[in-house]
Amino acid sequence: MMRRLFPAPLLSLALVALWLLLNNSLSLGQWLMALLLGWLVPWLTHSLRPTPVRFSHPLVALRLFFQVGRDVIVWNWRVLLGTLAPAAKVPQGGFVVVPLDLRDPNGLAVLAAIMCVIPGTIWSELALDRSALLVHMFDLEDAQTEIELIKHRYERPLMEIFE
Structure with missing residues (x-):
């Protein structure tokens, strides 16, 4: 009641x-x-509200919070240097498809927020079955490295926290 x-x-x-x-x-x-x-x-x-939030592992969440903060600072500098670079050295952006293991809607919402708050990355599209994420990167040097970085830095901790 x-x-x-x-x-x-x-x-x-x-x-x-x-x-x-x-x-x-x-x-x-x-x-x-x-x-x-x-x-x-x-x-x-x-x-x-899609599902109740089951939040566990607060130390993992705190570590993720500081990792995202660090990445915001680093990527701000990368974007700044990229926009000030001479025409021959302008970063080449592009899209990457990140296969997802994370299925919790709250975890996916946090991942969307992370991808949008970090300068130079944009959450572009989520597959209907939630199996893949399309991300645009401002400075895309190596797609496979960026995919592994997203999965290791953000997806794994979110899985620990929400699943």
Whole structure:
């Protein structure tokens, strides 16, 4: 019964806190509006969430977080140097097809976010059966190396965390 009324209690608490913070007021009206939104939004959007998140191995998640942060910095420099390079040395971009072993929808959503936050990479398309991912790379030197990098650096940790 409680799960039916509050399908995502942490999301409800976060929405209440965010509403109060953004409105910079603790008046009764703001509290009532925050509580209403904190209850109504998760309840109305419950069917939009694909599966419950089963999050395990927090140390792997922390290591992945720092790896992505490092890659963002490195790829920012690579993209900067590539855009400033003379015409003869401009990086050649291209598409790679990455075969996927990851099947969890939450893990795939995180992988999509990672691929879009790292400069020079774009998640372009996911196969209908979720078996392959099409990624565009700004600087594609060796497709097989890039595929192995994506699978080793991002997919494997996400499988440990979500599957």
